[in-house]
Amino acid sequence: MxxxxxxxxxxxxxxxxxxxxxxxxxxxxxxxxxxxxxxxxxxxxxxxxxxxxxxxxxxxxxxxxxxxxxxxxxxxxxxxxNRRKKILVADMDSTIVEGETLDELAGLIGLKKQVSEITKRAMRGEIDFKESLLERVSLLKGIPVTAMEETLQNITLTSGAIPLVRTMSFNGAYTVLLSGGFSYFTRAIAKLVGFDEGISNELVVKNGYLTGQVTEPILDSNAKLEKLRNISQTRNISITNAMAVGDGFNDIPMIVQSGIGISFRGKPAVDAKADASIRFGDLTSLLYVQGYKTKDFCY
Structure with missing residues (x-):
C-alpha cells in the first residue's frame, strides 16, 4: 500500500x-x-x-x-x-503576477478589451497560442518602448510569490520563471522575486518602437515542456523532483510532466490535468504542499 x-x-x-x-x-x-x-x-x-x-x-x-x-x-x-521539490518552473502572467502584462500594455493604446479577449480564448485552449500571440503583438505595432516601463510599474505581484521562490531557493531548489510573455517583463520580475532564471519571448524593437513582431522561435506550450526537460537534464535533477505551476492552456504539458503540477486559479482545462488546483489560497500554498511551515518562509 x-x-x-x-x-x-x-x-x-x-x-x-x-x-x-x-x-x-x-x-x-x-x-x-x-x-x-x-x-x-x-x-x-x-x-x-x-x-x-x-x-x-x-x-x-x-x-x-x-x-x-x-x-x-x-x-x-x-x-x-519526496514532497519537497528541487526545481520550480512557474508561469508569469496570472500566476506570479496578477493579470496579463500584454493586455495591460495594450490598454495604453485603448486596445485592452480586444487583446484580452484573444488572451482569454488562448488560455482556455480555444485558439492556438502561437497564432494568438502573433495576432495580439501585431496590434501593438508602433508603441514606444517607454510604454513597457509604464506597464511594468503597474504590475502587481501575486500574494505569496516572493516567499514561494525565495524559500525554495534557500532550500536548494532551482527556480525558473517560464513565460509565454516577454523578456522585458520577465527579466524584471525574475530579479524582483528572486528566480534563478527567466525564460520568455522577445519583442522586436526598432528605433525605440515595437514593430508588432516576435523573435522566433516562440516559447509556446511544447517549448515550455522542452525547457523544463532541459533544466532537469542540465541540473541532473529528475523531472519527478520538479514542481510546475500555471493557469493557462499553454502550461498544461509542463504541469502534466512535472513531479507535481499545480493549477493556480487556472482555467477548467488546466484544473482537469493538474495534480492539484489552488483556488482559494495564495502562492504560499505551494510551500505548504511541500511541508514548509510559515516560520521557514524566506522573504
Whole structure:
C-alpha cells in the first residue's frame, strides 16, 4: 500500500481551516477503506497534513472533495515520499503576477478589451497560442518602448510569490520563471522575486518602437515542456523532483510532466490535468504542499 498525504490548505489571510474539517476528512477516508494516521498541523488554521495509506489516490481525492463541498479549502493529495521539490518552473502572467502584462500594455493604446479577449480564448485552449500571440503583438505595432516601463510599474505581484521562490531557493531548489510573455517583463520580475532564471519571448524593437513582431522561435506550450526537460537534464535533477505551476492552456504539458503540477486559479482545462488546483489560497500554498511551515518562509 502506498503512503499518501492529504494536505488541506486555507487562504492564510482568512485562516479558517477548522479541526472539525480535518477530523471529517480523516473519518471519511477511514469509512472508504483507507488507513489514516494522526493529522499534523503545518500551520494552525491554515494547513494540515493527513497521512493515509491506500491504493487509489484519485478516488481518495474525490472522497475528500465531496467531504469539503462548500468549504473554501484547497485539497492536495500526493505521495508522502519526496514532497519537497528541487526545481520550480512557474508561469508569469496570472500566476506570479496578477493579470496579463500584454493586455495591460495594450490598454495604453485603448486596445485592452480586444487583446484580452484573444488572451482569454488562448488560455482556455480555444485558439492556438502561437497564432494568438502573433495576432495580439501585431496590434501593438508602433508603441514606444517607454510604454513597457509604464506597464511594468503597474504590475502587481501575486500574494505569496516572493516567499514561494525565495524559500525554495534557500532550500536548494532551482527556480525558473517560464513565460509565454516577454523578456522585458520577465527579466524584471525574475530579479524582483528572486528566480534563478527567466525564460520568455522577445519583442522586436526598432528605433525605440515595437514593430508588432516576435523573435522566433516562440516559447509556446511544447517549448515550455522542452525547457523544463532541459533544466532537469542540465541540473541532473529528475523531472519527478520538479514542481510546475500555471493557469493557462499553454502550461498544461509542463504541469502534466512535472513531479507535481499545480493549477493556480487556472482555467477548467488546466484544473482537469493538474495534480492539484489552488483556488482559494495564495502562492504560499505551494510551500505548504511541500511541508514548509510559515516560520521557514524566506522573504
Amino acid at each position: 502506498m503512503k499518501y498525504l492529504a494536505t488541506l490548505i486555507a487562504n492564510p489571510s482568512k485562516a479558517d481551516l477548522d479541526y472539525r474539517d480535518v477530523e471529517e476528512v480523516k473519518e471519511t477516508l477511514e469509512q472508504e477503506g483507507y488507513t489514516s494516521s494522526n493529522p499534523f498541523w503545518i500551520e494552525s488554521n491554515v494547513a494540515c497534513d493527513i497521512p493515509f495509506t491506500g491504493s487509489n489516490i484519485k478516488q481518495a481525492k474525490e472522497h475528500i472533495k465531496k467531504c469539503l463541498t462548500g468549504s473554501e479549502i484547497d485539497i492536495v493529495v500526493q505521495p508522502a515520499k
